Amino acid sequence: MSPTPLLRVENLRVHFPVQRSLFSKPEAWVRAVENVSFTLRTGETIGLLGESGCGKTTLGRAILRLGPVTAGSIHFDGTDITHLEGRALREHRRRFQMIFQDPFSSLNPRFTAGQIVGEALEIHHLATDSAARNRRIGELLESVGLDPRLADRFPHEFSGGQRQRIGIARALAVEPQLIVCDEPVSALDVSVQAQVVNLLQDLQKQRGLAYLFISHDLAVVEHLAHRILVMYLGQVMEEAPAGVLSQQPLHPYSQALISAVPTVDTASKRRRIVLSGDPPSPLSPPTGCPFHPRCPVAEPHCRTETPVLRDLGEGRRVACHQV
Amino acid sequence: MPLLEIRNLRIDFGAHRVVDDVSLSLDAGKTYCLVGESGCGKSVTALSIGRLLTTPPASHPRGQILWEGHDVLTMNPQQLQRIRGGDVGYVFQEPGASLNPVMRIGAQIRESLARHRPQFANEAEIIRLLRLVGIPAPETRLRAYPHQLSGGMQQRVMIAMGLAPQPKLLIADEPTTALDVTVQAQIIELLRDLQRQLGMALLLITHNLGLVGDIADRVGVMYAGQIVEEGTALDVLQRPRHPYTQALLRSVPELGRAGRRLECIPGTVPRPGDWTTGCRFAPRCPKARSECSVGPIDWNSGSIDHAVRCPYAEA
Numbered sequence: 001m002s003p004t005p006l007l008r009v010e011n012l013r014v015h016f017p018v019q020r021s022l023f024s025k026p027e028a029w030v031r032a033v034e035n036v037s038f039t040l041r042t043g044e045t046i047g048l049l050g051e052s053g054c055g056k057t058t059l060g061r062a063i064l065r066l067g068p069v070t071a072g073s074i075h076f077d078g079t080d081i082t083h084l085e086g087r088a089l090r091e092h093r094r095r096f097q098m099i100f101q102d103p104f105s106s107l108n109p110r111f112t113a114g115q116i117v118g119e120a121l122e123i124h125h126l127a128t129d130s131a132a133r134n135r136r137i138g139e140l141l142e143s144v145g146l147d148p149r150l151a152d153r154f155p156h157e158f159s160g161g162q163r164q165r166i167g168i169a170r171a172l173a174v175e176p177q178l179i180v181c182d183e184p185v186s187a188l189d190v191s192v193q194a195q196v197v198n199l200l201q202d203l204q205k206q207r208g209l210a211y212l213f214i215s216h217d218l219a220v221v222e223h224l225a226h227r228i229l230v231m232y233l234g235q236v237m238e239e240a241p242a243g244v245l246s247q248q249p250l251h252p253y254s255q256a257l258i259s260a261v262p263t264v265d266t267a268s269k270r271r272r273i274v275l276s277g278d279p280p281s282p283l284s285p286p287t288g289c290p291f292h293p294r295c296p297v298a299e300p301h302c303r304t305e306t307p308v309l310r311d312l313g314e315g316r317r318v319a320c321h322q323v
Numbered sequence: 324m325p326l327l328e329i330r331n332l333r334i335d336f337g338a339h340r341v342v343d344d345v346s347l348s349l350d351a352g353k354t355y356c357l358v359g360e361s362g363c364g365k366s367v368t369a370l371s372i373g374r375l376l377t378t379p380p381a382s383h384p385r386g387q388i389l390w391e392g393h394d395v396l397t398m399n400p401q402q403l404q405r406i407r408g409g410d411v412g413y414v415f416q417e418p419g420a421s422l423n424p425v426m427r428i429g430a431q432i433r434e435s436l437a438r439h440r441p442q443f444a445n446e447a448e449i450i451r452l453l454r455l456v457g458i459p460a461p462e463t464r465l466r467a468y469p470h471q472l473s474g475g476m477q478q479r480v481m482i483a484m485g486l487a488p489q490p491k492l493l494i495a496d497e498p499t500t501a502l503d504v505t506v507q508a509q510i511i512e513l514l515r516d517l518q519r520q521l522g523m524a525l526l527l528i529t530h531n532l533g534l535v536g537d538i539a540d541r542v543g544v545m546y547a548g549q550i551v552e553e554g555t556a557l558d559v560l561q562r563p564r565h566p567y568t569q570a571l572l573r574s575v576p577e578l579g580r581a582g583r584r585l586e587c588i589p590g591t592v593p594r595p596g597d598w599t600t601g602c603r604f605a606p607r608c609p610k611a612r613s614e615c616s617v618g619p620i621d622w623n624s625g626s627i628d629h630a631v632r633c634p635y636a637e638a
Contacts, residue, residue, distance in 0.1 A: 051503035159591045160361075189360035189530065194574035194587035201584070216504060219576035223585060246578040260508035262533025264560055264575050274512050275505045278473040 004078050005039035006177060006210050007063070012036045012072035014055070014062050018283065030282050032058040034234040035072075037309075042177065043204065045211040047225030047242065049218055049257070051279055055234040056214045060180045063212065064096050065089060077177070094124050097171035101183035103163035107155040113166050114151030117141065120173040140169040145199060161192035168199065172207075180212045185220060197223060218261050222246055227315060230254045233282055233290040236309055239317040250318045253291045289321065297322050326351045326491060326524050327372065328389040334367055335382040339595040342367050342384075343548040349541075351491065354518065354525040356535045356556065359545030360571075360592050365528045368545075369494050372526075373407045374398075409439045412485030416497040418477035422469040428453075428480045429465030432487055439488030452483040457513055475506035479513070486517065493518075496528040511537055532575055536560050544568045547593055547603035554629030564629065564636040567604045602633065610635055 014033040017026030032055040040046050048056045061067035063074055065081060073082045081092055100106035107116055114137045120126075127133035138148035144165040155163055164184060171179050181200065185193040197220060203209060215221045221228055221242070228245045230238040230253065238251040249255045256273040275294045280286055286293050292302040302321055309319040325348040334342040342364040349355045357365045370376050371384045374395060388395040390406055398406070415421045423431055429449050436444040446465070453461035456479040469477055478498060485493055495514065499507035515538055518525050527538060535542050539556040544565065552565040563569045573586040590607045599605065601616035608615070612635070622630045 051505060161591060189592065190532070191360060191571060191574050191588040192591065194576070194585040195589075197576070197585055198587060217576075218504075219578050222578060223576045223583075243579075256505060258578065260504045261578060262507075262511075262531060262537055263577060264532045264536060264572055265577060272508060272512075274508050278475055278506065279503070 006042045006044075006077055007040040007212075008073075008075040009039070009063060010037050010073045010075075012059065012062060012074065013070040014058050014068060015070045016068075028283060031234050031285060032282060033062065036231075036234075036236055037072075038229060038236070038239070040178070040210050040212060042210055043208045044227070045204065045213055045225045047221035047228040048212060048214045048231060049216070049221050049228055050231035051216055051257075053233075053279060053282060054231045055282070056231050057182055059231075060098070060182055060212060060214050064098055064180055065093075066098070094174045095176050096178040096180065097174065097176040099164075099167050099171050099179060099181045099184045102187055103160050103167055104155075104187075106167055107163060109155055112152050112154055113141065113146070113158070116155075116166055117151075117169045117173055120170060124174050126174065136173075140173055141166075143172065143203070144169045145195075159192075160188050161195060164188065164196055165199070168196075168203070172203070175207075176209070178210045178212065180214070182214045183216070184213075186215065186217065193220070200224060218246065218258060230257065233279065233285055235290060235319065236317070237291065237319050239309075239315070241315050244316070250312075250316070250323045251291075251320050252295050252297050252322070256294075256296075289319075324392050325349060325389075326391060327526075329368070329372070329386070330389065331386040332368065332371065332388065333385045334364075334371060334376070336380050336595070340598070341548055341595045342371070343598075345386075345545075345548075345550055347543050347550065347553070349492070349524050349526060351524055352518070352522045353540045354527060354538055356527045356529060356539035356542040357545060357550075358529055358532055358535060358542060360530055362592060362594065363545040364548040365545050366496055369413075369496050369526065369528050372494065373411050373413065374403055375407070375413075404438075408435060408485075408490075409488045410491050412488065412490035412493045414478070414481050414485045414493065414495040414498050417501050418474060418481045419469065419501075421481060422477060424469055427466050427468055428472070432465075432480070432484050435484050435487040448487075452487055453480075455486065455517070456480070456483045457509075458483070473506075474502050475509060478502060478506075478510055482510075482513065482517070486521070489521070490523060492524045492526060494526045494528070497530070498527070499534070500530070514538065532560075532572060544571070547598050548595065549603065549632060551604065551632045552630070558629045562629075565604075565631040565633050566608045566610050566636075570607075570609075 012033055016030040016032055018028045018030060019026050036059060050056045058067060062069050069082055073080055117140050118133055118137050121133055121136060127136055137151055141148045141151060146165050185196050213224050225242045228240055228242055229236050232253050238254045246258055249258050256275045259273045277294050288303045288305055289307050292298040307319040307321050309317045311317050327349040329345060329347050332342055332345040345368055359365045372388055384396055432449045432452060433444050436448060449465050450461045453465060458464050458479050499510050535556050542556045542559050543550040544552040546567050552559060552568045563572055570588045574588060576585055588607050593603060599616055601618060602620045605611040605615040620632050622632055623634055623636055
């Protein structure tokens with residue numbers, strides 16, 4: 001592993017204005033991502049775990065410079081990419097790619113599989129002529145387990161799992177170092193989900209890819225990730241090595257999240273912590289610890305003081321007054 | 324006599340069969356879970372119980388759907404009205420899409436009451452129902468529009484609507500799929516509590532095997548239009564006999580097994596129209612023999628309480 005991490009995110013904030021009309025002053029700010037810091041090394045997977053609306057997708061998009069950044073910095077391979085624009089940004093874009101959740105809406109229905117995968121080759125001038133391009137498309141399709149002869153077919157002729165493979169081949173076309181996977185298996189059936197999870201693991205081993213794997217499904221995240229960040233309302237509540245989190249979650253939110261995962265293992269009788277209430281709106285986050293209104297162990301000072309993410313050693317960080 | 328008994332149900336969409344020879348039986352107060360991957364016919368089976376399929380494109384179902392001994396498939400519209408949303412309540416997958424966006428939730432629940440229990444179509448009963456499904460401050464919430472509620476709260480409203488006529492059976496079609504995992508746990512807990520409290524039967528349609536152990540008494544595993552394994556939830560989860568159920572259970576990622584490779588089922592689920600005459604799982608089955616693709620596969624009971632549609636399943 002190289003000494004400089006592939007990706008270093010420091011105190012990243014993404015706030016969105018809430019405006020009555022386009023030209024009026026913002027009435028409020030949605031704090032979608034609040035003070036998130038972490039590093040990611042080559043060949044490593046970080047799992048970003050959280051429920052809908054916790055800011056995990058916004059964070060993923062901000063890191064790839066597909067969304068706005070309000071404050072903080074993003075260093076990719078030693079270069080500060082937080083404020084890159086135009087050509088400089090485009091040159092860096094080759095090195096990080098994204099795989100999307102919905103394999104139905106993320107592929108252009110009027111493009112063939114070959115065109116979808118080949119488009120990036122053209123944009124980044126990665127193929128000298130059409131023969132080289134077609135050869136490369138064939139290789140890419142093969143590497144994700146698709147028959148290269150299917151390159152002339154359109155997305156609707158493929159199943160959900162196959163479509164997600166096309167999305168992965170498209171991301172691989174520019175030989176990136178980092179792929180942000182935004183819920184890539186959530187829309188797939190269980191048996192197909194396992195195929196795609198294994199494929200992502202194989203590709204990582206072959207190519208030394210780094211993944212930022214965004215998901216609400218702890219079991220899938222645990223399978224793929226080396227480290228897991230648990231997010232709630234835009235903030236990181238806990239960070240832990242993958243095997244450790246499900247066995248010894250420290251934060252009360254992680255504990256509830258883990259106990260809520262349904263299991264097919266009838267022998268393990270886990271005690272279920274059912275949280276009351278819904279996640280609060282990021283428009284008016286609670287004061288103090290964002291989790292305190294639903295927290296079973298909250299104390300009065302949790303309401304007023306925001307806990308900071310403390311380093312506990314052994315790769316664990318937690319933001320909770322009670323731990 | 325079981326509350327609901329489906330015998331050899333067959334439904335076609337155009338030239339394609341989507342439900343083929345499905346039989347199941349559900350006693351009053353019990354929970355039956357129908358599990359399967361998308362396109363296996365589980366939702367079509369559920370909709371056919373209240374005759375909610377539009378025909379065409381669906382064919383008139385063949386076989387029998389016996390509700391307290393009377394065949395739903397031969398009932399006249401008046402008899403059907405009593406069952407639909409009356410004796411049989413439905414809760415669907417996406418609460419956001421199932422609720423009327425321009426009607427206050429109280430009014431939507433009142434509609435259901437007015438049809439099936441007109442003497443109770445009043446605000447007190449609506450508040451009681453909203454309280455029953457755990458909606459805080461029901462006195463003010465009944466004036467809310469669906470978009471003012473979160474997904475979990477919307478699903479609670481849907482359940483309140485389903486419960487309004489005091490059904491004997493609640494059919495919940497993927498009631499938690501669109502919800503977050505902590506909210507999913509709340510809704511499953513709620514369904515379990517309500518069932519115990521009200522003594523109603525529950526037919527739960529899901530693709531999530533993890534929910535089965537949590538809530539079901541019996542489970543039917545569907546693959547390509549057929550139930551391929553049927554038994555008590557504990558039996559099927561702990562000692563699955565059909566190669567499909569076995570493979571499916573192994574492919575579910577489980578907590579505490581980080582780093583281990585997931586087993587997967589090669590290939591994909593065949594679409595309706597691509598189904599073979601023999602075992603539909605045979606092309607993906609590790610135990611398949613040449614006989615598997617010839618002729619229909621019959622039940623191999625082994626024990627009466629745990630049947631599989633596979634001649635080579637271990638007893």
